[in-house]
Amino acid sequence: MxxxxxxxxxxxxxxxxxxxxxxxxxxxxxxxxxxxxxxxxxxxxxxxxxxxxxxxxxxxxxxxxxxxxxxxxxxxxxxxxxxxxxxxxxxxxxxxxxxxxxxxxxxxxxxxxxxxxxxxxxxxxxYRYGNGVQRAKRLIDLGIAGKPYLGTVETSWWRTADYYAVPWRGKWATELGGVLVTHSIHNHDLLMYLMGDAEQVFARIATRVNDIEVEDCASASLRLKSGALASLSATLGSTRQISRLRLCFENITFESGLEPYRPGDDPWQILPANQAVQDQIDAALKGWQHVPTRFxxxxxxxxxxxxxxxxxVTLADARRALELVTAIYTSAATDLPVDLPMGADSALYKSWLPTAPVSVAQCEAP
Structure with missing residues (x-):
């Protein structure tokens, strides 16, 4: 037992x-x-x-x-x-x-x-759990999807002043960040879970929706280690709440559903390049066992x-997600692309909280 x-x-x-x-x-x-x-x-x-x-x-x-x-x-x-x-x-x-x-x-x-x-x-x-994302993961891991080309991730949610009435929210010292760390981090993890690690990031952040310290809008352009490209957008000012992933591979395009807080669930569209690929998909997913969602x-x-x-899920996975957050904050502060991985010599390694400005010199390669 x-x-x-x-x-x-x-x-x-x-x-x-x-x-x-x-x-x-x-x-x-x-x-x-x-x-x-x-x-x-x-x-x-x-x-x-x-x-x-x-x-x-x-x-x-x-x-x-x-x-x-x-x-x-x-x-x-x-x-x-x-x-x-x-x-x-x-x-x-x-x-x-x-x-x-x-x-x-x-x-x-x-x-x-x-x-x-x-x-x-x-x-x-x-968010890694649910039939939709796990079917996609199986096809990618088996090599059926082929070479990754391009991914897009949208985290378009809605938060108003009532949400930030909770005293610890919206403050750097207690929330540690905004839409990047409290909301979109799960969807960005899904991108790397399915398409692999990021290699370079260029990003911008802004606070446009609420009167808070932290960011509530962000966009980023990524180059992944595979050579694939990806774009991320996140906002807390979308009157229609959605989470959406669209991942284009050589043989399959995956499209998630739009449910904001359950993006791993069905329905996911699995769109093959041709009938031969569809036959491989059918064989790989034959007898599929249900995967419970979320927690x-x-x-x-x-x-x-x-x-x-x-x-x-391991601490290495958590570090990868936080490394992307750190890279986005660093790029937004310096208006420069940031290379990953990031080690102890990185400008925001000890903290991304904006207690002091980050200089361009800190982030440029020697």
Whole structure:
């Protein structure tokens, strides 16, 4: 019999969704023992809704609980690094919502901390799950799609002043960024998940929709390591909310549906170049087994992954997503293209928060 992992969920906003869509769908894999939130009303409501035996306002109390295997960090982004690191030091595995942390330096510190403390961090990239994206992934991995040509990713969502009435939102120190880190990061991860890593980025950002510190509009032009090109656009000012990916390969063009928060789900269009390619597609997808969507699909693979070490999403994946964020912010600050990968010598390696201007000289190659 496989182990049932015991969980403490810290933060009952998106944390409730983790419980509802993830843990509660897999009672043979997880048991939530405690919820932690500063709001007594919110944590008692979530505990009652899901029959969770304990609740507390104290994160330190959670760290000290000997019967907790996993701490799920669903707090505001500015707390993620210190709380995830504290979980590892306490001997717990850690699930952490996006953005994982606020810099490449912090994610590299967590990569080292995993080795030091012998515990695992499980980043959240739930959009990878669903029949649509997973069918595309299979065809790409089998080589049926062929050479990647061009990808476009649109994250066109709608956020108003009411959304930013929550005190930590819209501020660099607490949200760590805007549309790039809180909204479009999942869709941009999907691009690289399916088409491969970025090699160069040129980007612009702007704050045009709301009276906030962070950006709410962004566009970027990418060259991928494969030689393929990609364009990204993200806004929080679209009165019709959509997420859309269109990926053109040598033999197949993939088009996602438009559902903003479930882009991995069907319907995805799989458009072959000819009948011979269609025959290959039919053979590859014959007997397809349903892939649960979002957190249900992700958490289903996290449980066995903790035992085997073969995780569906790793810190390397989280670093790749944050590296793209860093490159976009760097390019926008300097009006220059930025090459990837980015290491400790990169101008915004320690932080992309705009506490000081980034000079052109910092970003030019020697």
């Amino acid at each position: 496989s182990k049932i992992w015991t969980v403490a969920v810290v933060g009952c906003g998106i944390g409730r969704t983790h419980i509802f869509e993830g843990y509660s769908r897999h009672p043979d894999k997880f048991k939530v023992l405690v919820v932690c939130d500063l709001s007594e009303e919110r944590r008692t409501a979530v505990a009652a809704e899901f029959n969770i035996p304990r609740h507390t306002a104290s994160f330190d109390e959670v760290l000290a609980m000997p019967d907790v295997d996993i701490i799920d960090v669903c707090t505001p982004p500015g707390l993620h690094f210190e709380q995830t690191l504290a979980a590892l030091k306490a001997g717990k595995h850690a699930v952490c919502e996006k953005p994982l942390v606020g810099s490449l330096a912090e994610v590299d510190a967590l990569i080292q901390a995993e080795k030091t403390y012998g515990r695992t961090i499980l980043p959240i990239f739930q 249900e699909g992700l958490f289903a693979e996290y449980a066995p992954g903790l035992e085997t070490g073969k995780l569906p």
